[in-house]
Amino acid sequence: MTLSTLPVAPEPTGSGAPTCADTPAVPAWYRTSTDLARQAVARATRDDYPAWLSHVRPAADCTRPVQLAGMLATVEAATGRLLAARSTADMPDGVIYKPCGNRRAAVCPACSQRYQNDAYQVVRTGLIGGKGVPEQVAHHPAVFPTFTAPSFGxxxxxxxxxxxxxxxxxxxxxxxxxxxxxxxxxxxxxxxxxxxxxxxxxxxxxxxxxxxxxxDHDAQVVWNHAAGELWRRTTIAITRRIHARSRQLGIPDVPVISENRGKTRVRWVPPVRLSFGKAAEMQRRGVAHFHAIIRLDGFDPDQPDTVLAPPPGLDAADLVDAIDHAAATVTFTTAPHPARPGGWPIAWGEQILTKVITVAGQGEVTDGQVAAYLAKYATKATEITGHTSSRLTTETVDLYANPDGTHTERLIDACWRLGNFRHDSTPPARWTDQPLREPFPVAGFVPAWTCPTCHTRTRYPACPTCTATDLATPGEQAEPPARRNPYARLRRWAHMLGFGGHFLTKSRRYSITFALLRDQRVEFRRAQSAGPEQTDTAGTPTTLVVNFLEFVGAGWRTPADAMLATTSAAMAREHQNAARDYLTTLAA
Incomplete structure (x- = not known):
């Protein structure tokens, strides 16, 4: 059940529909001809064509829209009394079409273009402010580093x-x-x-x-697999280096007071905080490298959620020094594997380039260039390597993996081969086997330890992340976290050559979120159309539309429907562009 005040299809909130979905049966009059043009003409000459075209307009540009079926009920907000109900069976095609929302340009150009526009706003807002972010961030030191992978051949x-x-x-x-x-x-x-x-x-x-x-194909896919952990350790190292620099400059620390079970704890931290944003790019050789934005902010324990100016004395040169230091020193070794008992060393490559970001000025790179650069790669995946596929299974992996094949085929084979083994090493001794003593007096807690499977740092006897995963799949018998396969994700992300991270991520206080931009579009659409809801004088909704919808398929019913929908969307887009150019000419 979903709750919405929109009359028809809501905005996309997911990454897309599954690749295998059943669609409703095609009417008999569609099956009378195999000619695409005749099918399109037959659809366009029907009496319900204008209603159908208006109905599919929200998803007309999408190549594989999601089909939802069910009931839309209008209820009174105060009492919950049912005022009206409408079934999707009475609508054209009997379903509601919703854009798939896929970010990949190779899958859906229209939805990926919207995602790219949102990514541009998310990145640039963190550099110039706006949409709730203070405009003073434009004066904060910010740099644009690029982290590359080492050579594997x-x-x-x-x-x-x-x-x-x-x-x-x-x-x-x-x-x-x-x-x-x-x-x-x-x-x-x-x-x-x-x-x-x-x-x-x-x-x-x-x-x-x-x-x-x-x-070394094995080392490359393992590096892709561990790239997220390497980035996490790098951000920690950069933060520590900046903290050391602030103490060297004589910047006084500030107290952070916390209370736990009646006990007060005081920690002294530097009044500086780093905000991050990064995009991953897949190189032609099939390995990911990161383009990041690192901004220097101030920190006030009395206003922890406020973006403040950094203390005087710290500048972009200190950020560049911290990044160079972290890129050269951060390294770790992965868990043992039968193919390599000592594990694989994970570190950055030698090609590290850091540029200072300027806002609307003459510098190495501007805010607009950085935002456009990161937004462009947010819609890409492995297309540059020549390999594109959905998630692989035991039935489809042989189509793309070959130990004696091409470069990408060998990478996929390495992912599938390394991801299939059972961790039979002796699990480490649990802290729960030892008596609890100070400074850990809280019953049920143990000294901090790191889960070897998901690398979660916790004080619980069992990893909460792995336990939640086990509970989510009750049909499978859970294994102890120490005995699970730390390389199992290689198979899950074999179609991505081992890289399973998000292509665009940011720290919490860097900028706005994609959800905020989606909500703003929903509010704009509500303002443009009255819709079925009603409001009182204070602006509070008095009626709501409750949607009881379920997924019934993905894609258009016929190629003719897809052609008519995309053609209509293209004509509308050309009309909007022509109107915009005309208004620009008048303003000039």
Missing amino acids: QVHTRAVRRHTCTRRKDCDCRPEPCHARRDLTVCPHGTRLACFARHDAEDRRLGTPLCLDCY
């Missing part, structure tokens, strides 16, 4: 030493030879590790290894 590259083009997107500069060598080194597999070609920007060899057998 030599690949074909395209390097331009000096650009003479005006736009990098249309770069036609002459590149350097890929791997020009005089000694013509031959690897143990008999492959010459040299390439004298000057690759074009669209050359399919870019990102592929010079020798597929020498390339």
Whole structure:
């Protein structure tokens, strides 16, 4: 059951519909012809075509809309009395069409464009303010670092030493030879590790290894798998470095007072806080690297949720130093694996570039450039590698995985192979087996420990994250957290070459949220259309629409419906663009 005050399809809130969904039966008059044009004409000449076109308008641009069926009830807000009810069976096609909301441009260009626009607003608002974020953040020091992965083997590259083009997107500069060598080194597999070609920007060899057998595919997918943990440790290291710098400058710490069970605890922390935002980009070789925004804010324990100016003395140069230090020092080793008992070392690569962000000024990079750059990659995934697929299963993995195949096929095979093993090592001794003593007097708590499966830091005897996962799947017998497979997510994210993190994330106080932007669109639509709800003089709704809807399918009923819907949306978009250009001309 959903609660809404909109008359028909609500705004998208999910990432999309499942890839396999049953759709309602196609009417007989559609099956009379296999010609797409004749089907479209047959639909357009029906008496209910205008009503159908108006009904599908909210999802007309979507390539795979979600179909919802059920009942829409109008009730009185104060008493809950049913005033009216309407079934979707009385609507065109018997369903409500809702946009899929998929962020990937390769899946749904229309929904991904909306997601990209929202991502642009989320990123840029954190740099210039607005929409509830104070405008003073435009004066806070901010930098734009790029973190890359280390090398796992030599690949074909395209390097331009000096650009003479005006736009990098249309770069036609002459590149350097890929791997020009005089000694013509031959690897143990008999492959010459040299390439004298000057690759074009669209050359399919870019990102592929010079020798597929020498390339460490296992280490690369494990690095993708552990990239989120590496980023978390890096943010901690950057924060600690800034704190050390603030103490060096003589900036006094501020007290943070907390109470627990009648006891007061005082912690002294520096009056500075870092806000983060990052986007992941998949390189041609199939490994993720991060573009981040790091902003320096102040901190007041009396106003913990307020974005304040940083203390004087700290500037962007301190941020650059902290980032360089963290990128060079942060490293860890993954859990043991039968393929590598000592685990894989995880660290950043040598190519770390940090630029200072300026707002509407002359600098290395501006706020608009950064926001557009991150929003662009928020709608991409593995398309640049040449591999696109949905989540793989045991029935479909053989279509994409091959231990002796192409580069991406070997990466998928590595994900599937490394993700299938049982962690048979002896679990560590539990703190619950030891008597509790100070300073842990609270019954049921133990000294802090890190879960080897999900890396959650907790003081509970059992990991709360893994326990919640086990309870969510009651049909499966849960294993102790220490005996579960820490590499199981490699299979779940094999279609993403092992990378299972979000492509656009941010810290809590960096900027606004996607949910806020969606709510603002809903309010705008309500203001444009009266809808079925009614309000009193104070603006409080007196009637509400309660939707009892369920998922019944995904996609358009026929290709003709899809063509008519997308054509209608394209014509409406062209009309809006023409009207906007006309108004711009009048204003000029």
